[in-house]
Amino acid sequence: PVQALKQHLSGICGVPRFRQRLLCGSSCLQDGDPLEPSLELQLIFLPYAKSTQEQVRVLRLTAGQGSAEEVEQILGRPQDPEEVAIEEEDLFGALPFGYFGAEIAETLAVTPLFAAAKNGHIAVVHLLLEARAHPDKGCRQCTPLVKACAQGHAEVVQTLLQSGADKDRCGESGYGNVTPLAISCEHRQEELVRILLAARAEPDKYGDVDVTPLARASRRGSVAIAGMLLAAGAEKDKDSKQTFKLRFQEERTTGWTPLVEAAQHGHLGVVRLLLEAKADKDKLSHGRTALVKACEFGHVGVASFLVQEGADANRATNHCTALSWATRLGRLDLAGLLLEAGASTGEDGENLPPLSWACRLGHLAMTCLLLEARADVEQGCFKPLLEASQNGYPEITRALLHAGADPNAGSFIPLVEASHEGHAEIVKQLLAARADSLKRGQSDLTALEKATLRGHQEIVDLL
Known part of the structure; x- marks a missing residue:
C-alpha cells in the first residue's frame, strides 16, 4: 500500500510520511490505496500547516487519551507533533506558585508525546515518533522517558530508547530532578531497570538530588534491583548527600550509603x-x-547480622552510638546483643552515656543490664543519678545508689533537682545515702530553698 512506500521513502529522505503526498497524474493517493506496478508517481513534501492553539490543544488531549486513529488524522494535516499550548485554567492554577508570563507557558505546556508516554499509549507514541517528534521533548521539567519510567510503562520506555531518547537525561518526577534509572529504582520497577541497564544507562548517575540508584534500591528493599546495579558496576559505598533547602535559604544535607539505607529500613x-x-x-x-x-530504627535482625559479620559496635562520630540508640528505645534485645559484641558503655557524641539515657527515660531493666555490664555510674556531665532523681524514678535511684553512685558528685546536685521537682521518696533515698543538704546547685539554691520556693512541704519537712 501507499503507506508502506511513504515509510520507506521517509527512511531515505528524512521526511515523515505525514508530510508526503504521492500524486498519480492529478490524483493524490491515500495511504490505504494499493500500488500498481509500473506507475509513474510524483512525490511532494508539504510544510507543516499553521496550527491554531485549539488544534495544538486537541492533538495533546487526543494523544493523552490514546486515540491513535484521531492522532493519525491530525498528523496528516500535516501538523507539527512538537507544538505545545497552554490552557487558561493551567495558567490560573500556576499563579499562586510564582510563575509569570512566558515562564508559565514554558513550565506547564507539554508535548503530545509526553502526554501519550505518561499514560502508556504505545500506539500513539509510535505515531508521534514516526512523525519525527523528538523523543526527549516533554516539558521544561521532565522528559517523556522519565515520565514513562515514573508511571511504569515498560513498552513505552523501550520504544523511546530505541528512538534515541537520552537514557541519562534528568527530569522532575516528584522525587527531585532525577534520571530514568533513579526513578525506576525508587518505584521498584525491575523490568525498567533491566531495560535501562541493557541500554547502558549510567548506574551511578542520579540528578540534582544526590541519592544514587543503588541507594534508592537499597532504601526500597529490592534485592533484585540492587543485584542488577551491582552487576552493572554501581559504586557500593557512595554517600548520598541529599540536600534540602529550608526557610531563609538554609540548606541541610543528609543521605546515606546503600548499606546504611538498607540497614535503616x-x-x-x-x-x-x-x-x-x-x-x-x-x-x-x-x-x-x-x-x-x-x-x-530498632531492626534487631539487621543489627544481629551486622554484628555477626564483624561490624564495629563502637564506631560513630559526633552522634549517638549504637548502644545509646538501643538504650533510648528501651530495646533490651539490641542492648544485650551490642554488649556481647563489646559495645562501650561510655559517652557518645552527644556527651550522654547509655546509662544516663536509661535513667533519663526511666528504663529500669535497661539500667540493671548496663549496671551488670559495669557501666560507670559517675560518668558524664549529666550523671545517671541526676537523671533518675530529676525525672522521678525511685527504683532506678535505688539501684544506682546500691551500685555506689555518689549523691554529692557533679555540678548538678541530685538532691537539689529532686527537691525542685517534688520527688519525696527519692529525697529520702538520697538523704539516707548521706547526700549533703547544704550543697547548692546551678541556681545557687540549696535543696531546702528549692523545695520551699516550689511549695513541696513534705520535702521541706524532710530537709
Missing part, C-alpha cells in the same frame, strides 16, 4: 547482598554506620 536481604559485594560495613555516612542506623 530493615532490609536484611539487601544488607546481606551488599556485604557479599564487599561493601564497607563500618563506613561512616554522615557520622553513622549501618549498625548505628539499624539500632536507631
Whole structure:
C-alpha cells in the first residue's frame, strides 16, 4: 500500500510520511490505496500547516487519551507533533506558585508525546515518533522517558530508547530532578531497570538530588534491583548527600550509603547482598554506620547480622552510638546483643552515656543490664543519678545508689533537682545515702530553698 512506500521513502529522505503526498497524474493517493506496478508517481513534501492553539490543544488531549486513529488524522494535516499550548485554567492554577508570563507557558505546556508516554499509549507514541517528534521533548521539567519510567510503562520506555531518547537525561518526577534509572529504582520497577541497564544507562548517575540508584534500591528493599546495579558496576559505598533547602535559604544535607539505607529500613536481604559485594560495613555516612542506623530504627535482625559479620559496635562520630540508640528505645534485645559484641558503655557524641539515657527515660531493666555490664555510674556531665532523681524514678535511684553512685558528685546536685521537682521518696533515698543538704546547685539554691520556693512541704519537712 501507499503507506508502506511513504515509510520507506521517509527512511531515505528524512521526511515523515505525514508530510508526503504521492500524486498519480492529478490524483493524490491515500495511504490505504494499493500500488500498481509500473506507475509513474510524483512525490511532494508539504510544510507543516499553521496550527491554531485549539488544534495544538486537541492533538495533546487526543494523544493523552490514546486515540491513535484521531492522532493519525491530525498528523496528516500535516501538523507539527512538537507544538505545545497552554490552557487558561493551567495558567490560573500556576499563579499562586510564582510563575509569570512566558515562564508559565514554558513550565506547564507539554508535548503530545509526553502526554501519550505518561499514560502508556504505545500506539500513539509510535505515531508521534514516526512523525519525527523528538523523543526527549516533554516539558521544561521532565522528559517523556522519565515520565514513562515514573508511571511504569515498560513498552513505552523501550520504544523511546530505541528512538534515541537520552537514557541519562534528568527530569522532575516528584522525587527531585532525577534520571530514568533513579526513578525506576525508587518505584521498584525491575523490568525498567533491566531495560535501562541493557541500554547502558549510567548506574551511578542520579540528578540534582544526590541519592544514587543503588541507594534508592537499597532504601526500597529490592534485592533484585540492587543485584542488577551491582552487576552493572554501581559504586557500593557512595554517600548520598541529599540536600534540602529550608526557610531563609538554609540548606541541610543528609543521605546515606546503600548499606546504611538498607540497614535503616530493615532490609536484611539487601544488607546481606551488599556485604557479599564487599561493601564497607563500618563506613561512616554522615557520622553513622549501618549498625548505628539499624539500632536507631530498632531492626534487631539487621543489627544481629551486622554484628555477626564483624561490624564495629563502637564506631560513630559526633552522634549517638549504637548502644545509646538501643538504650533510648528501651530495646533490651539490641542492648544485650551490642554488649556481647563489646559495645562501650561510655559517652557518645552527644556527651550522654547509655546509662544516663536509661535513667533519663526511666528504663529500669535497661539500667540493671548496663549496671551488670559495669557501666560507670559517675560518668558524664549529666550523671545517671541526676537523671533518675530529676525525672522521678525511685527504683532506678535505688539501684544506682546500691551500685555506689555518689549523691554529692557533679555540678548538678541530685538532691537539689529532686527537691525542685517534688520527688519525696527519692529525697529520702538520697538523704539516707548521706547526700549533703547544704550543697547548692546551678541556681545557687540549696535543696531546702528549692523545695520551699516550689511549695513541696513534705520535702521541706524532710530537709
